[in-house]
Amino acid sequence: MNITLDTTNEKMFVEENSQLKEFDLYSNQAFEIISDQWLKIGWDQKYPYTFTWLGRPIIQLPEDIIRIQEVIFSVQPDVIIETGVAHGGSLVLYASLCKAMDKGRVIGIDIEIRPHNKKAIKEHPLYSLITLIEGSSIDPVIVQSAKNLIKPHEKVLVILDSCHTKNHVLQELEKYSDLVSPGSYIVATDGSMKDLYDVPRGKPEWAEDNPCEAALEFLQKHKEFREEKPPWLFNESNLDQNITHWPNAYLRKDG
Numbered sequence: 001m002n003i004t005l006d007t008t009n010e011k012m013f014v015e016e017n018s019q020l021k022e023f024d025l026y027s028n029q030a031f032e033i034i035s036d037q038w039l040k041i042g043w044d045q046k047y048p049y050t051f052t053w054l055g056r057p058i059i060q061l062p063e064d065i066i067r068i069q070e071v072i073f074s075v076q077p078d079v080i081i082e083t084g085v086a087h088g089g090s091l092v093l094y095a096s097l098c099k100a101m102d103k104g105r106v107i108g109i110d111i112e113i114r115p116h117n118k119k120a121i122k123e124h125p126l127y128s129l130i131t132l133i134e135g136s137s138i139d140p141v142i143v144q145s146a147k148n149l150i151k152p153h154e155k156v157l158v159i160l161d162s163c164h165t166k167n168h169v170l171q172e173l174e175k176y177s178d179l180v181s182p183g184s185y186i187v188a189t190d191g192s193m194k195d196l197y198d199v200p201r202g203k204p205e206w207a208e209d210n211p212c213e214a215a216l217e218f219l220q221k222h223k224e225f226r227e228e229k230p231p232w233l234f235n236e237s238n239l240d241q242n243i244t245h246w247p248n249a250y251l252r253k254d255g
């Protein structure tokens with residue numbers, strides 16, 4: 001693809017498969033095309049690896065942080081389960097929202113929580129709202145230990161951000177989806193891998209081996225879920241697309 005920005009004449013030209021398309025530079029379409037490229041270059045530059053939340057590194061795009069905040073505030077979960085802890089920033093984000101809402105707690109599962117991260121999470125002022133479980137998120141013993149922490153009436157939201165292969169995410173979807181409450185979501189993050197296979201840090205196999213493919217396969221079997229981009233709660237623009245590393249991520253349970 002060949003993209004030309006003509007700022008003098010306020011035009012954008014996109015040449016693809018021998019076809020040339022022209023857009024107004026200040027249009028919705030131009031914004032989306034530029035955003036798609038910005039996502040790819042930003043990922044390659046490790047832009048999502050530059051943020052913290054209340055002192056802990058959080059490996060997310062700011063827009064994804066804002067959108068999950070909107071979802072958590074709308075759903076008002078009693079329990080947020082996240083697979084993939086890393087430095088703990090996303091757990092601290094969810095715990096900070098629970099604290100602000102005076103509702104909810106967080107369970108984080110990771111195959112390996114490195115000692116310095118574990119220490120920092122345990123010393124964090126919000127640790128009283130966080131439970132850590134160490135082990136593979138698809139290990140039946142680990143899945144059961146998470147389930148044991150949830151009472152039958154509790155409203156549960158699940159966020160999958162561990163190993164992002166199709167096979168692993170599909171197994172996580174199968175193992176955790178029964179916990180999701182009606183009207184809540186299981187979120188298969190980082191589906192942008194499908195668009196990142198051709199950037200320098202990407203891998204060709206990601207074109208097929210990614211969380212979006214897992215979500216599609218899961219949805220074919222589980223009619224009680226459908227993919228639904230959570231509605232924007234405020235929008236005074238003409239835009240309607242998330243600029244996200246979590247495309248097609250939000251699977252909502254009917255109810």
Ligand SMILES: C[S@@+](CC[C@H](N)C(=O)[O-])C[C@H]1O[C@@H](n2cnc3c(N)ncnc32)[C@H](O)[C@@H]1O
Pocket residue numbers: 057058059060083084085086087088089090109110111112135136137138161162163
């Ligand atoms: C992308 S990072 C998580 C980022 C974190 N959620 C955040 O927003 O800052 C992925 C994490 O998944 C963990 N992981 C990889 N394979 C796993 C598995 N089989 N089970 C559980 N966690 C796994 C890694 O150890 C790593 O810490």
